[in-house]
Amino acid sequence: SQQGEEDPQALSIQEGENATMNCSYKTSINNLQWYRQNSGRGLVHLILIRSNEREKHSGRLRVTLDTSKKSSSLLITASRAADTASYFCATDAVGAQKLVFGQGTRLTINP
Amino acid sequence: EAQVTQNPRYLITVTGKKLTVTCSQNMNHEYMSWYRQDPGLGLRQIYYSMNVEVTDKGDVPEGYKVSRKEKRNFPLILESPSPNQTSLYFCASTRTMGTEAFFGQGTRLTVV
Numbered sequence: 001s002q003q004g005e006e007d008p009q010a011l012s013i014q015e016g017e018n019a020t021m022n023c024s025y026k027t028s029i030n031n032l033q034w035y036r037q038n039s040g041r042g043l044v045h046l047i048l049i050r051s052n053e054r055e056k057h058s059g060r061l062r063v064t065l066d067t068s069k070k071s072s073s074l075l076i077t078a079s080r081a082a083d084t085a086s087y088f089c090a091t092d093a094v095g096a097q098k099l100v101f102g103q104g105t106r107l108t109i110n111p
Numbered sequence: 112e113a114q115v116t117q118n119p120r121y122l123i124t125v126t127g128k129k130l131t132v133t134c135s136q137n138m139n140h141e142y143m144s145w146y147r148q149d150p151g152l153g154l155r156q157i158y159y160s161m162n163v164e165v166t167d168k169g170d171v172p173e174g175y176k177v178s179r180k181e182k183r184n185f186p187l188i189l190e191s192p193s194p195n196q197t198s199l200y201f202c203a204s205t206r207t208m209g210t211e212a213f214f215g216q217g218t219r220l221t222v223v
Contacts, residue, residue, distance in 0.1 A: 030209050042115075042201060042214035043154075088154070092209040097161070098144065098169060099212060103153035 006089060006102040014110050019076040021105040023089030024069075030092045032065055032072050033099070037086045046074075046087075079109045113138050117202050117215035124192055124222055132187045132218050134202030140213075142205045143185040144169065145177065147198040148217075154201065160185055161208065192222040 007022045023032070031050045035043040049056045049065045049072065056063045062075040076083055086106045090099040115136045124130055136143065144159035146169075156169030160179040174196055176188040185204075189196060202215040 033211070035212075035214075040199065040217065040219070042216045043203075043212070044214070045211040048211060090212075097167070097208055098156055098159055099209075100156070101146075101154040103151070 006087075006105045008105060009103070010106045010108070012108040012110060013079060015079060015081055017079055019079050019083070019107055019109075021074045021087050021107070023072045023074070023102055025072075025089075025091045025093075026070065027091075027096075028094045029067070030094055032063075033090045033092070034061075034063060034072075034074050035088045035090060035101075037088065037104070039085075043088065076107075079107075081109050081111055083107060084109045113213060115202055115204050115213050115215040117200075117218050120216060120218060122218060122220050124220070126193055126222055127191050130189050130192060130220075132189075132200060132202075132220070134185045134187065134215060135183050136185075136202075136204040136213065137183065138204060138206070138213065139182065140204040140206050141182070142208050143179065144203050144212075145175070145185070145187045146201045146203065147171065147196075148201060149198050157187070157200075192220075194222050196220065197222050 005024050033048045034046045037043045047058045049063050060077045065072045086104040088104045090101045118133045141162050145157040146154040148154050155171045158177040160166045200218045203212045205212045
């Protein structure tokens, strides 16, 4: 069963703008992770936020987590053409013994 | 360099011909898993392994087998492939469950 649902499915913005992607999930989690996938290639880990954290930063990335709403957001600031990729959230649900991925947001940065 | 290596990267095969996709990691990770990725369905877990000789089914295990005889290797076996197993497959490893996952480059399998 899919735990994470992402919104929007696709996002197209101009270079330099900020991009925000959202993820909702259904059950209690230990942590939530975000990954990037360039077309047809392996996923690359971006950031992990634990259930007791509300916000985390890594370079141009900012992740928030609201466990009461069971949702997370990924903000990419000052976007670049190289940020064009698909972005996935993945939840480590309590007792699940596995990461469950959402269907992803396809982000396109236009020069 | 920390990495997960899958082989082959591309494979076209015929229905019913047994095949194995290999996966190897060099990070001494305990946890390994296989996913398939299909358009509109995201990544779905096929099987996972929490350590040597410990494997369990994921969400879509039908038609697949795995083994974990050594910590570094986690091959995916399709005993009798069918066209509905045409997909992009990924192997991943993590130090323990819930930590950062490292993914292989993927195997694009076509079954005709």
